[in-house]
Amino acid sequence: MQADLLIRHAAQVVTPVGRRPLRGKALGSLQVIPDGAVAVREGRILAVGPTAEVEARLREVTEVLEARGQVVVPGFVDPHTHLVWAGDRAAEFERRLQGATYLEILQAGGGILATVRATREASVEQLRAETRSRMDRMLLHGTTTAEAKTGYGLAPEAEFRLLDVIHDLDATHPLDLVPTFLGAHAIPEEHRADPEAYVALLVEAMLPAVAARRYPVEGPWRAPWTDGRAAWFCDVFCERGAFDLDQTQRILEAARRLGFGLKVHADEFVPSLGATPLAVALGATSVDHLVSTPPEHLALLARSETVGVMLPGTSFGLGSGHYAPARRFLEAGGALAIATDLNPGTSWCESMPMMMALAARYLGLTPAEALAAATLNAACALGLGHEIGSVEIGKWADLVGIDAPDYRHLAYRYGVNLVHTVIKRGKIVVREGQAVYRGTDGARPGGDRP
Structure with missing residues (x-):
């Protein structure tokens, strides 16, 4: 397989699974993958699993993003x-x-x-x-x-x-x-x-x-x-x-x-x-x-x-x-x-x-x-469970890298922003907590220009 982007060696890749809402007691059912990886091609998720397994399936990767010490969750x-x-x-x-x-x-x-x-x-x-x-x-x-x-x-x-x-x-x-x-x-x-x-x-x-x-x-x-x-x-x-x-x-x-x-x-x-x-x-x-x-x-x-x-x-x-x-x-x-x-x-x-x-x-x-x-x-709740909301093969690669060793820090900590990386349809738009996307006029967030 060829991938445009490989996120690898995440402390955890954590996601709910499915295209329909999780109900009742099932709401807390998450897939937690230690030393996880996600491969992306043409904006969609190509593979997800332990880093060794995902890398073994890839023969060519355009960009590699190291996620050591981070948790990767859906956007x-x-x-x-x-x-x-x-x-x-x-x-x-x-x-x-x-x-x-x-x-x-x-x-x-x-x-x-x-x-x-x-x-x-x-x-x-x-x-x-x-x-x-x-x-x-x-x-x-x-x-x-x-x-x-x-x-x-x-x-x-x-x-x-x-x-x-x-x-x-x-x-x-x-x-x-x-x-x-x-x-x-x-x-x-x-x-x-x-x-x-x-x-x-x-x-x-x-x-x-x-x-x-x-x-x-x-x-x-x-x-x-x-x-x-x-x-x-x-x-x-x-x-x-x-x-x-x-x-x-x-x-x-x-x-x-x-x-x-x-x-x-x-x-x-x-x-x-x-x-x-x-x-x-x-x-x-x-x-x-x-x-x-x-x-x-x-x-x-x-x-x-x-x-x-x-x-x-x-x-x-x-x-x-x-x-x-x-x-x-x-x-x-x-x-x-x-x-x-x-x-x-x-x-x-x-x-x-x-x-x-x-x-x-x-x-x-x-x-x-x-x-x-x-x-x-x-x-x-927006009618988009079949497209986004989980880290699963075929869904759009909307992903967030959290600067924490465990997904529970998201609810445990407050008043600080733990988001390190944001990926939107396979494109890195936030890196090291800073927005890096550009608008149609070449402007970055805040109005500065290249």
């Missing part, structure tokens, strides 16, 4: 982010520290609506630059694929601008983006007196326009599965002060008729609104948050094919002691993924390893479960 997949926005909400963070709640701030016109105002006022160039900076930090922390929601435009042209930014950056940055339309993130200020008018706008105009919108599939870093669709998924924030259950159902049913996959923000603050059973009934790909999900709804989700995505960074960011019931969900046989919920209000964190550390401490996951939830199961 992290972040299945829930609000990636594109302008501005910050540091003042609101201070208000929450003084006792104001998230919902109080939202109902007073802050929260999401504050970011909508800043994002609408920002130029496309500003949005692109701020988003690229966040993507650079995600990549440096080992994320190789992420979902990217709109939702800070909340008007047709403003939402289209966010989709434009997502697709431009997906084509020109190594981090692959999976676009989600979240026009139903909040009721915009101009529709506060008549929320039903905004729901009608979503159903009758915005969703059909997004469904009809197409983007070029070319680009030096465009994901191989990109098919030109403006958005793969439609998401709705079903919550008091946002969209009620009836509105959520009408929006999701309209999206499903137009061919969108479905996602739902469910049970983040208020229990028993019914978004989780609705999502299961409609065949949603994932239901996200689940902090306040009633036990019977959680059990229903666990029996379904829908992935439950839990976001420990959000509870942490809110200073809440109330985290999603991950152990109960796993005991019921559920398929669990974790994500950052990267956003300016409650979880401005680009690090999936930090989410693993939080999941181990506050969701009760083992280090093995946290790794699988951040890789294979997270990929399945």
